Amino acid sequence: MSSLDADKFEYEEFTKLHAYLKEAFPLVHEQLQLEVINNYSLLYTWKGSDKYLKPVMFSAHLDVVPVEAASEGAWEEGPYKGEVKDGYVWGRGTMDDKYRVIAMLEAVEQLLSQGYEPPRTLYLAFGHDEEIGGNDGASMISRHLQQQGVQLEAMFDEGLAVAEGAMPGIEEPLALVGTAAKGNLNLLLTVEGGGGHSSIPPDDTPISILSRSIQRLHDSPFEARMTETTRETVEVLAEKLGGKYKFAMRHYWLFKGKILKKLSEDRATDALIRTKLVPTIISSGDKHNVLPREATAILNVRILNGEDEQTVLKHVRKAIKDDRVKIERYGVYTPPSPVTATDTWQFAALKASILDVFPDVLVVPALFPGATDSKHYSNLTNNIFRFAPQVVNRDNATLVHNVNERLSVEVLENSVLFYEKLIRNTCGTEEQEEIVDVDTPEMPWGVSGA
Numbered sequence: 001m002s003s004l005d006a007d008k009f010e011y012e013e014f015t016k017l018h019a020y021l022k023e024a025f026p027l028v029h030e031q032l033q034l035e036v037i038n039n040y041s042l043l044y045t046w047k048g049s050d051k052y053l054k055p056v057m058f059s060a061h062l063d064v065v066p067v068e069a070a071s072e073g074a075w076e077e078g079p080y081k082g083e084v085k086d087g088y089v090w091g092r093g094t095m096d097d098k099y100r101v102i103a104m105l106e107a108v109e110q111l112l113s114q115g116y117e118p119p120r121t122l123y124l125a126f127g128h129d130e131e132i133g134g135n136d137g138a139s140m141i142s143r144h145l146q147q148q149g150v151q152l153e154a155m156f157d158e159g160l161a162v163a164e165g166a167m168p169g170i171e172e173p174l175a176l177v178g179t180a181a182k183g184n185l186n187l188l189l190t191v192e193g194g195g196g197h198s199s200i201p202p203d204d205t206p207i208s209i210l211s212r213s214i215q216r217l218h219d220s221p222f223e224a225r226m227t228e229t230t231r232e233t234v235e236v237l238a239e240k241l242g243g244k245y246k247f248a249m250r251h252y253w254l255f256k257g258k259i260l261k262k263l264s265e266d267r268a269t270d271a272l273i274r275t276k277l278v279p280t281i282i283s284s285g286d287k288h289n290v291l292p293r294e295a296t297a298i299l300n301v302r303i304l305n306g307e308d309e310q311t312v313l314k315h316v317r318k319a320i321k322d323d324r325v326k327i328e329r330y331g332v333y334t335p336p337s338p339v340t341a342t343d344t345w346q347f348a349a350l351k352a353s354i355l356d357v358f359p360d361v362l363v364v365p366a367l368f369p370g371a372t373d374s375k376h377y378s379n380l381t382n383n384i385f386r387f388a389p390q391v392v393n394r395d396n397a398t399l400v401h402n403v404n405e406r407l408s409v410e411v412l413e414n415s416v417l418f419y420e421k422l423i424r425n426t427c428g429t430e431e432q433e434e435i436v437d438v439d440t441p442e443m444p445w446g447v448s449g450a
C-alpha cells in the first residue's frame with residue numbers, strides 16, 4: 001500500500017506482486033521485455049514489427065491506499081485476500097487500480113496465445129506510488145523512456161469511467177473520457193501577531209485576519225469560463241438532449257452567458273468551468289486564554305486549464321487585499337494538463353474500443369477533476385486519455401478507497417475484452433484504417449524520428 005510515511009510503505013508486497021504476475025502471465029513474461037524501474041515499478045515492452053510507428057502506452061498503478069486499522073472489522077471479506085464471492089472480487093485496490101493491471105496483462109496474454117503480432121510497439125507502464133503522486137514510479141518510467149528518445153503516439157490511463165444515471169434526460173450511460181485534467185496547488189496562508197493575554201486583545205489578531213481573508217476568498221470566486229474540453233462535453237450532451245439544449249449549443253455565442261450560468265448552478269458542473277479554491281486545514285492557538293502568535297490555513301486549489309500558479313496567486317492576493325497575510329506555495333504543484341484533441345485517429349480508436357464492449361453508451365470527452373500518473377507522461381505525448389473500463393453507478397460509486405471495495409467479475413471480463421480491442425485498434429494498422437475511414441478524415445501516421 002502507498003502510505004505518505006515512507007516507513008509504512010510495504011515494499012516487500014510489491015516484490016510478491018511481481019512474482020505473482022510472472023506466474024499468472026507466463027507468455028507475457030516469456031515474450032515481452034520487462035524492466036523493473038526504481039525497484040518496484042514495471043515497464044513491459046511488446047515490440048512491434050514496424051519500427052517506424054511510434055509506440056502507444058497503457059498505464060496503471062500497482063499501489064493501493066491503506067486500509068485504516070479502525071475500519072478493518074467492517075470488511076465483509078479480508079481487504080488483502082482477493083476473495084471471489086457473489087460475483088465480485090473483494091479487496092483493497094480491486095477497483096483502483098489492480099484490475100486494470102490484471103486486465104491489460106490478460107489481454108496481452110490472450111493475444112499472444114492467438115499468435116497476434118502488433119505492428120506498433122506497446123508499453124505497459126505500472127507505477128508503484130500513484131496514490132502519493134507518482135514521483136518515484138511513473139515519473140521515473142517517463143524519464144527512462146525520454147532518455148531513450150521515445151515519443152508516444154498516445155497513452156491511456158485511468159481517470160473517468162462509464163457513468164450510469166449521471167445525466168437526467170439521457171438514458172444511455174456516459175463513457176466519460178478524460179481529455180484534460182485540472183491542476184492542483186496548495187497554498188499556505190500565514191498571519192503572525194504579537195501574542196499576549198486574551199483579556200485585553202488588540203482589534204485584530206492572527207485569527208481574525210486569517211478568517212477575514214478566507215471569507216474574502218469565499219466571496220471572490222474565480223471567473224467562470226468555458227474551456228475547449230467542457231464545450232465538447234456540453235456539445236455532445238446537448239446534441240443528445242435535443243430541443244432547447246441542442247439549439248443553445250448550436251448558437252453557442254448567443255447563449256454563452258446562459259449556458260455558463262446554468263452550469264454554475266450545480267457544484268459538479270461548476271467545477272468544470274472555473275478554478276475552485278477551498279480551505280482544507282486551518283490551525284491556530286492552543287490555550288483558551290492566550291492570543292496565538294500565528295494562524296495558518298492551507299487552501300487546496302484545483303486549477304482550470306488555461307490558468308496557472310501565477311494567475312491563481314494574483315487572484316488570491318487581490319481577493320485578500322491584506323499584506324499581513326503571507327501567501328506561499330505548499331508542497332508539489334501540478335499544472336493543468338494540456339488538452340487532448342478528439343479529432344484524431346487515437347480518439348477514434350478509443351471510442352471504437354469502448355463501443356465494442358459497451359455498445360449502448362454515449363462516448364463523451366470531459367474534464368477530469370483529479371490527477372493520475374498520466375501527469376508524468378505529458379513530455380512523451382499530447383494524446384493522453386483518462387478512461388477506466390468500469391461502470392460507476394449509485395451503488396458502487398462510494399466503494400473506491402473505501403471499506404468493502406470490490407469489483408464485479410463481469411467488469412473484469414469486460415476490461416480484458418476492452419484492452420484486447422484497444423490493443424488491436426491502436427497497435428494494429430488494418431484496424432486503424434477501418435476506424436479512421438468511419439470517424440476521422442485524416443490519419444497522421446506516427447513516424448518515429450527517434
Ligand SMILES: [Zn+2]
Nearest residue numbers: 096097130158
Ligand atoms: Zn488509481
